[in-house]
Amino acid sequence: NAGVTQTPKFRVLKTGQSMTLLCAQDMNHEYMYWYRQDPGMGLRLIHYSVGEGTTAKGEVPDGYNVSRLKKQNFLLGLESAAPSQTSVYFCASTTPRVYGYTFGSGTRLTVV
């Protein structure tokens, strides 16, 4: 099915460990985004990309890195996980001037 696929769906990390979240879309969308969702705070933008090879910081970028080597993939990395990064992470994609975003199903990350 066409859409946005996030892997993994769940993960538990120990403080200081690293990991990469993968987002893949098959709709040929130019723009891709990583958001985190925390209780009472809505979804906040971490990083985004407007095209292959380009990335930019969002509202809460500290502690995260991203890469977009291929148009269909957007990777979110945590180099040294901290308990404050316990959250649900969403990837989304869209095309300029098209109304809707397509969201992935989210990744629940717990850092202990």
Next chain:
Amino acid sequence: AQTVTQSQPEMSVQEAETVTLSCTYDTSESDYYLFWYKQPPSRQMILVIRQEAYKQQNATENRFSVNFQKAAKSFSLKISDSQLGDAAMYFCAYRVPNFGNEKLTFGTGTRLTIIP
């Protein structure tokens, strides 16, 4: 900076009744889109309804309608004939259609409970 405010963290409504969720936003842009997203326990983000700022007519989608007041920067969602499946978190969101990034800015959400 654009901000979106949802002042009702929780709302409840009797099944089959009508409920209105509030949203206000702050922007200096004249061209923008507004959205309501629904997030059920499955975590999936589902687009409920959208409104283009240049349109004066309020958007409707079946039982869902909005009251868009551009001058007041208000964008409320009305759900008529509430159903058990409407129980979810609802997020108001804003987007500027420029070629820069077109990011979505979200409010903090309203959790809607449907009482049988």
